[in-house]
Amino acid sequence: MQGFQEDLYLDTPLSKHLYATYAKDMPIIDYHCHLVAQEIFENEEFEDLGQMWLAHDHYKWRAMRTFGIDEMYITGEASFEEKFYRFAEILPLLIGNPLYIWCALELKRYFGISEPLGADNAKEMYSRTKQMIRENHMTPQWCMETSNVELVCTTEDPTDDLLYHKKLLGKTKTKVLTAFRPDNAMFCERTGFAAYIQKLGSVSSLPVSTFRGLIDALENRLLYFKELGTTVSDDGIPDFTYVAADAKEVEDIYQKALGNQDLSKHEIDAYRTAFLLAMGRLYHRHGFVMQLHVGTYLDANTTRVAAIGQSTGFDCTDDATKVKSIGFLLDTLTSEGVLPKTILYPLDGTNIENYAVLAAGFCDGDAKAKVQLGAPWWFNDQVYGLERQFAAAGNLYPLSLSVGMLTDSRSFLSYPRHELYRRLLCRFLAQVVERGEYFSGESYLKRIIEDVCYRNVKEYFGF
Template structure:
């Protein structure tokens, strides 16, 4: 019987173990999509204790604790940090098969050198040992210990990126780069949309009183971000885009209607969003950027909790929104004028895996290896089975060796062992194929795949 979380964790063949140890384990990390706070990096924040590190803002763990019957006072409420940590340790053993159970044990082992099982009996020892180590670590230490070569944050177009400028001048070994996330410009029906246009216009030095002015402001800010190292944009597509072509006049009319105080229907919002995404896609193509589309989230389902706690607190789910026709139409509109940028499709609904993994093949043009990418297992798919399914689906329909690999998609500085988790799963899958006689026992070829997927492809693809 194998020991839990031993050095061969998830590596079930000799080939997998060799690939992991000889190729994957020590590669640097390029984390091209995260939600780390650049202010915490610039300030070299030291975490008060493991509760602040693990439970502060981590809606994955909050959701798990609520499901296990933990009272909210021990999650986001007024209980002490130690009491919250002990409550988490008490219920985590119930979460067999949940990736949080795997991730937390990997984090304890890799970040703190602690190999105790997380449970109620060990909570006190883990609390003391982890906190003693945390007292010697700051945010830079987390990045450098995990061999993070590049970490991309998530930044609004109106941000001044002053802390990024500060980090670029610092002695931090990790390059911390901004990524462009214009969601507030996309969400036209949000109550603060007009207020946001004022903020964006001020940053761009433009009065945004038309759709054309909005596009001009966003274009100017792409240039500002580009000068500070940005090469990636992120977009949450939470409603279907219009399938039919959209004219500039339609976008102007809808923009004026919204600024006049009217709320758009979902169909009208889809028309506006299609027009905006086309305009932005052309901007990204001109700058050589990659456009990341995050598809299939159903956000803030619980209205009571939304009122009490706000967004991103653990009340989201997978959407069954149909998006293949609208995505194909968007990609085709950009491709038809040779203005389709490098594009990653992140899918939250596993039922869409085959749909998106085949859609990307329709727009490859040989100009860039894997110009269109089926993005890594994201959010609710980021578990053992989800990662293996994403890799196998990509292999079935595309070229696995061109894949740009994993991201943390996390607010936690402790989350970098997720890259190790992914690397182990990649080596596991390749090892199983060799064992089954489905791929040659060719360490050079296998090593090229692993090295590319885990590090080199992302570096070249994003131009980082």
């Protein structure tokens, strides 16, 4: 059995031609990720492939748990070498899982290794890759430059001082921006909400004793982020139902939340609605793109989250948020004339076509692709999810207007996910041509591929 093949997913002469000629060498703009700016700035050489793969990657952690591997070898105190060996044991068994292809691409692109990794050659692979890390001085910045990454947007809370983003300005080949993520000010039902609001007030030097004061403080921080060049926001929307409420009701709910009082489902939804509307107005006023990540089911395994922490592989997908609720949100902002550019990311893959139709319904002359369907993300950023979006959603919203792929990753080796996307995009386009469904010529195919891979995202975000 052969190892990694360069024709992966490129199964016709046309698909190979399109990928090699137009997609392969386009720069990467990774407009949504969870890399740590401090790690980019400090730029320390990686210890080994175990660290590169397993220090932050909850995809791999989740897979290892399914095989019954002890947590000590996942997020515990075992060395990265030991963790690498345990992951190597299960990798050959991940047939059909995106982790298998991602790892194969990462071994090939960063280490030039084509053969598969498994328990039988794990020690040899470990030594070999560790030597290459030393010889090539592999660091976070090395990974980004090697992958031809032009720009990344990390994700930070409004209270972040962005110290390392400031230190990175003009210092790296890859431009490092941030995204404004105000979720902690939206989750009014959480135990730490009141303490967080006080922190926000302190950082912004503004009173936050009222809901209006809260929004003013967030605007203050939004402008602070904007000073560093960002035009990107991220809002997570789990379990949301649109509930219109007047200013007094919203204020009463806010005061209850500050007092750590229990809130009803109706009150939580009313607050979230008011909050998202207020943020949408701010994004429009200050030229930010509003990215709505819809359908997360956070901290499903509360026991393990309590023991290990959040964002460690215990989040899931959910269908509780109805398309109509997001539609009401967009419609209210539209009726006020303040709908910003918006990208919708439904995590529930069964609803992806409905969101494509919804997005098209709110486009107008203000901007090209003003509201659009985002790349398949998180649990959908694999071959099936990507093909589903190309084939199904593409019938309902022009694929040629897409801002392309993102990594949504904490790993510096995750950029081959852009390569995977580009390969599948070229295969899809070639299939459409070969079925006789497209005959406008190669010059248009070139434009579409280069737009989706690179130009659209630069224009849309104003990078």
